[in-house]
Amino acid sequence: MSERPSAHEVEAAAGAVIPDVVAPDLRVLFCGINPGLWSGATGLHFSRPGNRFWPVLHACGFTPRRLQPEEQDELPAFGLGITNLVDRASAKAAELSTEELRAGARALEDKVTRLRPQWVAIVGVTAYRTAFAQRRATFGRQDRTIAGAGVWVLPNPSGLNAHWSEQTLAAEFGQLRQAAGAGDCVAR
Template identity: 65%
Template sequence: MTGFTPRELEAARDRVVPDVAASGLSVLFCGINPGLMSAAAGHHFARPGNRFWPVLHRSGFTPRQLKPSEQEELLSYGLGITNVVARASARADELTEEEFREGGRLLTERVERLRPRWLAVVGITAYRTAFGERKALIGPQERMIGDTRVWALPNPSGLNAHWTAESMAEEFARLRVAAGVPDRRTEDA
């Protein structure tokens, strides 16, 4: 995934990475927005330093660590990926509060249509801004979208030094248990 030139990465600015989603998922994971590398690759969480894929496996959601290019396999496990804000940027701090609020509105519509059992927003600041819940903490939220429960997870970006891969995997595993998803690490990969 690292074979992109600076020009190719810049050309990916404002692109949209299509959702990996279907109706009735167990968990719909929701990133903040695609980074330039993800947009250039066309896959979610594609930057090599991003810990989403390793943490997803370590928490038991997948039987092996998937590559970003294998993201469609998530559907077979009842999982999906979307974003709060669709457009790609170099950094999340390039997004405006208005974009986050509009993203929260559009995400709510998407969740109402797809009806996953859980929406898991990876990034507490993105969750707080998108839904106007300034004091929200990591973990299950009181908010529901229709019948969908909401969980705020730590941001898996390598820049998030407050969380180790292991502590993130523990939080993701708490969600997995609450969602009734079996520990797939024991399955043959």
């Protein structure tokens, strides 16, 4: 496990950008809303203690073991990747403007065109609704595609999203795993 950032480092991470973890032809490209300050300070996706992304990936069968955030570069070997709608780190997703989220949706479409994943999983229904002007979207498979990739909306695994337990998150992520045919967790 990497060292915890100091309070000063976390505060100073506002606006930081974390590189995507991507490769061509992934099974699933997970798309977060934007990095939190903790992730901005560490340079690692979903790295804040209490975020359930990594435990849920394992619990639902996407990975054969629980990866730590500093092992994020192993994801493409399992056909998985991570990007964000908005690149800049902020304390809360609520700090993002509608314009930023919509610009992020356009950038995501370009990225998906280039990378050709089978599925894009937007992690956060409110951000999805705003970014893609889909006011009534719910969790699960969407009727639309992005550059030919299927679109799935998942609950945000942030610890702040406490009404979703790790088990209920894993069930939602597991439905996507089944649709993506990612049942074996075997590295490619």
